Amino acid sequence: MSTPPVSENAAISIRNVVKRYAPSGGPGSDKEGKLALKGVSFDVPQGQIFGLLGPNGAGKSTLINIMAGMVMKTSGEVSIWGFDIDRQRRNASRAIGIVPQEIVFDPFFTPYEVLENQAGLYGIAPPARLTDQLLADVHLTDKARAYARTLSGGMKRRLLVAKAMVHQPPVLVLDEPTAGVDVELRRQLWELVKRLNDEGVTVVLTTHYLEEAEQLCDRIAIINHGALIANKPTRELVDMAREKVVVLTLDREPQACPTHPAFIKCVRGGDQKIEITYNKDRTNAGEIMALVQAQGLGIVDVTTREADLEDVFVRLTSEAALAV
Numbered sequence: 214m215s216t217p218p219v220s221e222n223a224a225i226s227i228r229n230v231v232k233r234y235a236p237s238g239g240p241g242s243d244k245e246g247k248l249a250l251k252g253v254s255f256d257v258p259q260g261q262i263f264g265l266l267g268p269n270g271a272g273k274s275t276l277i278n279i280m281a282g283m284v285m286k287t288s289g290e291v292s293i294w295g296f297d298i299d300r301q302r303r304n305a306s307r308a309i310g311i312v313p314q315e316i317v318f319d320p321f322f323t324p325y326e327v328l329e330n331q332a333g334l335y336g337i338a339p340p341a342r343l344t345d346q347l348l349a350d351v352h353l354t355d356k357a358r359a360y361a362r363t364l365s366g367g368m369k370r371r372l373l374v375a376k377a378m379v380h381q382p383p384v385l386v387l388d389e390p391t392a393g394v395d396v397e398l399r400r401q402l403w404e405l406v407k408r409l410n411d412e413g414v415t416v417v418l419t420t421h422y423l424e425e426a427e428q429l430c431d432r433i434a435i436i437n438h439g440a441l442i443a444n445k446p447t448r449e450l451v452d453m454a455r456e457k458v459v460v461l462t463l464d465r466e467p468q469a470c471p472t473h474p475a476f477i478k479c480v481r482g483g484d485q486k487i488e489i490t491y492n493k494d495r496t497n498a499g500e501i502m503a504l505v506q507a508q509g510l511g512i513v514d515v516t517t518r519e520a521d522l523e524d525v526f527v528r529l530t531s532e533a534a535l536a537v
């Protein structure tokens with residue numbers, strides 16, 4: 214299959230990226246080394262919040278670490294804001310801010326010092342530094358002079374976001390920013406991400422929380438076993454779930470499940486309820502209710518459930534697993 218050329222106006226352009234790790238040499242190790250990415254290609258459009266999803270070990274961190282310059286790809290091309298990461302490394306690095314999965318700070322530095330040091334690394338002269346502004350943006354002004362080790366987990370994560378934004382990159386990448394973070398802190402982090410995006414920053418994030426990816430991301434790519442298995446606007450991806458479920462509570466116990474070519478599954482609960490999973494392109498709840506009533510049964514209550522991203526994710530990853 215021919216691969217389109219690297220896109221000039223994408224925030225990130227990834228073409229045919231392959232990564233094979235060196236063999237570890239340990240007992241049972243793969244002699245050729247682990248093939249973590251098997252030729253992945255996609256673009257992250259400018260201005261979006263882009264979700265990179267996949268099960269554990271799919272290759273997400275490998276891809277992010279390649280963008281960050283921390284892992285060398287085996288082959289393929291990556292450009293960030295139009296800059297090739299091999300030929301224009303300096304410009305590519307300046308165009309991206311990375312929030313790593315692991316929290317790593319020297320515990321004896323204060324948030325103020327963490328940001329000042331980072332600005333120094335980027336060669337930003339003191340008058341041009343945005344330290345106070347960034348601390349305010351992530352609500353850490355009153356912790357500016359506290360040791361990093363005294364910050365809560367959520368504060369440390371917010372400080373990592375500020376650190377990634379020190380050089381004001383147009384692209385921000387967050388690797389599992391909410392892993393192990395409680396609900397309230399997760400909400401705060403998502404608000405921060407949304408605010409940055411509203412200000413024009415293109416955001417790429419990996420997450421295991423499908424519901425949040427569904428709410429937050431404009432577009433979602435799914436990686437499984439080192440290969441891209443989906444890359445679509447979130448709405449389209451969710452619409453791929455063609456299944457819908459209707460639960461009917463009847464006026465008495467039905468003798469049998471009604472049948473229809475669009476039914477995928479029908480379960481009798483034994484409590485005067487039937488749960489029908491159907492293809493929503495081929496029938497609807499109204500038709501199903503009419504079918505049940507035509508059998509002489511009365512309907513006391515009805516509830517329906519839409520398929521969500523989790524249904525699509527499970528289906529796509531299991532189909533891809535079967536194809537491997």
Ligand SMILES: Nc1ncnc2c1ncn2[C@@H]1O[C@H](COP(=O)(O)OP(=O)(O)OP(=O)(O)O)[C@@H](O)[C@H]1O
Pocket residue numbers: 234235247248249267268269270271272273274275276
């Ligand atoms: N340094 C390494 N050396 C050898 N193999 C590695 C190395 N880092 C990752 N891998 C392997 O490459 C594959 C992809 O790992 P990666 O960490 O990129 O996945 P992931 O999608 O980020 O998973 P997770 O969500 O668990 O972080 C895995 O099989 C992993 O064991």
